[in-house]
Amino acid sequence: xxxxxxxxxxxxxxxxxxxxxxxxxxxxxxxxxxxxxxxxxxxxxxxxxxxxxxxxxxxxxxxxxxxxxxxxxxxxxxxxxxxxxxxxxxxxxxxxxxxxxxxxxxxxxxxxxxxxxxxxxxxxxxxxxxxxxxxxxxxxxxxxxxxxxxxxxxxxxxxxxxxxxxxxxxxxxxxxxxxxxxxxxxxxxxxxxxxxxxxxxxxxxxxxxxxxxxxxxxxxxxxxxxxxxxxxxxxxxxxxxxxxxxxxxxxxxxxxxxxxxxxxxxxxxxxxxxxxxxxxxxxxxxxxxxxxxxxxxxxxxxxxxxxxxxxxxxxxxxxxxxxxxxxxxxxxxxxxxxxxxxxxxxxxxxxxxxxxxxxxxxxx
Ligand code: FAD
Numbered sequence: 001x002x003x004x005x006x007x008x009x010x011x012x013x014x015x016x017x018x019x020x021x022x023x024x025x026x027x028x029x030x031x032x033x034x035x036x037x038x039x040x041x042x043x044x045x046x047x048x049x050x051x052x053x054x055x056x057x058x059x060x061x062x063x064x065x066x067x068x069x070x071x072x073x074x075x076x077x078x079x080x081x082x083x084x085x086x087x088x089x090x091x092x093x094x095x096x097x098x099x100x101x102x103x104x105x106x107x108x109x110x111x112x113x114x115x116x117x118x119x120x121x122x123x124x125x126x127x128x129x130x131x132x133x134x135x136x137x138x139x140x141x142x143x144x145x146x147x148x149x150x151x152x153x154x155x156x157x158x159x160x161x162x163x164x165x166x167x168x169x170x171x172x173x174x175x176x177x178x179x180x181x182x183x184x185x186x187x188x189x190x191x192x193x194x195x196x197x198x199x200x201x202x203x204x205x206x207x208x209x210x211x212x213x214x215x216x217x218x219x220x221x222x223x224x225x226x227x228x229x230x231x232x233x234x235x236x237x238x239x240x241x242x243x244x245x246x247x248x249x250x251x252x253x254x255x256x257x258x259x260x261x262x263x264x265x266x267x268x269x270x271x272x273x274x275x276x277x278x279x280x281x282x283x284x285x286x287x288x289x290x291x292x293x294x295x296x297x298x299x300x301x302x303x304x305x306x307x308x309x310x311x312x313x314x315x316x317x318x319x320x321x322x323x324x325x326x327x328x329x330x331x332x333x334x335x336x337x338x339x340x341x342x343x344x345x346x347x348x349x350x351x352x353x354x355x356x357x358x359x360x361x362x363x364x
Contacts, residue, residue: 002028005220007213008230010038011349012339014201015068015356016228021205023364028224029205032212035195036202038230039340040349042193046255046292048283049193053308054249054298055266055280056194059184060350066186068357072200075188078285080181082266082278086146093268094181095143096174103142109175116140116173134165139173150272155247155300189285230339232309233325239305241324244344245317246309252276252297261293275299312344336363 003025006013014036017027035041040056042049057080060066069075084091084099092098100112119140128134131152135144148171152160156167180187190197213220213227214235221227229236234244265284269276276297283293303309312318322344329337338359340347347355 002026002224004028004226004228005030005213005224006228006230007031007220008038008339008341009033009036009198009202009207009209010230010339011040011198011352012230012342012356013038013228014198015353016338016360017205018201019357019360019364023360025364027205029202029207030211030213030220031207031209032231034209036207036209037195037198040194040198042195044193045253045294047290048288048292048294049195049286050253050282050294050296051194051280051285052251054251054310055278055282055285055296056189056349057182057187057285058189058349059182059187060348061185062350062354063185065350065353065357068353069190069197073190073192073197075186076191076286078189078265078287079187080266081179081264082181082268083262083264084147084151084268084270086150086270087273089146091147091270092179093147094172094174094179095139095147096179097177098179099143099147103146112175116143128165130161130165131163131167132160134168135160135171138168138171143171147270149270150274151268151270151277153272154275154277157300157302191286193286226334226336228336228338230337230342232341233322233329233337233344236337236342237325237328241328242321243305244321244325245313246303246307247311247313248301248303248307249310250299250301252299254295254297256293256295258293259289259291261295309341312340312346314346318344 004020004027006017006029009029009031013029017029020027039053041052043052082093084093091102100106104115106112106115116139120137123136123141125133125137128137135148149160156163262281266278266280268278276299278298280296281293283290339352
């Protein structure tokens with residue numbers, strides 16, 4: 001009899017298991033995948049750590065989370081500064097003075113501000129009715145047309161004038177030459193890859209892979225006093241109230257026999273003709289010097305049950321369905337629901353770690 005059965009060896013499960021073990025509890029971790037680390041999993045290809053489920057950059061303002069993660073691995077100094085490629089024109093992201101200089105030839109912050117104000121005025125939109133009008137009213141026509149329109153359309157699979165305005169609440173405009181994407185105190189990539197990091201967290205803890213909890217639920221329930229479930233909450237209840245929806249991403253990964261394909265970890269394709277949204281060149285997360293390179297083209301795609309769930313669709317329908325499942329979850333005795341799938345919530349890595357640490361503080 002274990003004190004805890006942790007379902008899912010992703011970050012939530014790994015943090016919970018690590019903390020439980022540290023407090024002297026017995027823990028078994030299972031995962032239905034053939035590997036640990038959940039969606040942050042990296043696998044080595046040609047000596048390069050490839051982010052199998054999408055590019056992951058660790059960033060946080062939470063000092064306690066930063067100190068916690070550094071107990072298990074060292075982080076490098078990687079700073080996320082993506083580049084936008086619009087039909088061969090390259091722009092710095094997030095929108096900053098480099099972007100404005102390239103777009104309009106302006107040199108000072110005041111000139112950039114005037115240009116944006118002038119374009120917003122010309123558009124004359126007072127009450128934006130859709131995402132297109134919202135974006136133009138925030139940053140003007142040029143930035144919308146070249147850097148927002150095509151990318152957003154590909155991400156959502158619909159034209160921007162058919163998307164609701166609320167998706168874009170604000171668009172950060174930096175009047176400095178700072179192209180660090182995240183406004184975070186701490187940022188980096190675990191040296192040696194995310195899998196190594198999670199492996200270090202799970203050191204000394206029993207882990208069983210290729211084990212689907214829901215297929216052997218009663219057998220597993222009998223093995224532990226408490227279950228920590230980090231899989232999809234609707235799957236736990238056999239979808240009896242309906243299926244929670246996600247947006248999915250497809251990755252097309254290629255090894256290239258050249259040392260450098262694009263000179264940056266992330267390049268966003270912001271035109272609407274290029275079918276992929278981004279290309280990730282994995283070696284640059286760790287300043288690789290390998291003779292080959294590995295790239296992944298990312299395609300945003302519709303999701304159906306059975307596909308890998310990536311981004312929860314937090315519209316009214318799904319939010320209300322989740323709340324009904326959450327009520328059922330509260331009635332389950334000796335089961336803790338956690339993580340991005342268990343709580344149907346987009347969590348950054350630091351947030352999922354903070355949430356697991358908080359849960360542990362409450363109960364352990
Ligand atoms: P998961 O990692 O999904 O772990 C859940 C685990 O449970 C999985 O391994 C799954 O196989 C297992 N499981 C499910 N059902 C069962 C079952 N029935 N039986 C056994 N096992 C089961 N965050 C950042 O901070 N920075 C980023 O740059 C970033 N990039 C991202 C890019 C993408 C494309 C996406 C989708 C997310 C990104 N995130 C990023 C968020 C990050 O991926 C999550 O915060 C993190 O993975 C959540 O961990 P988790 O443990 O909740 O979920």
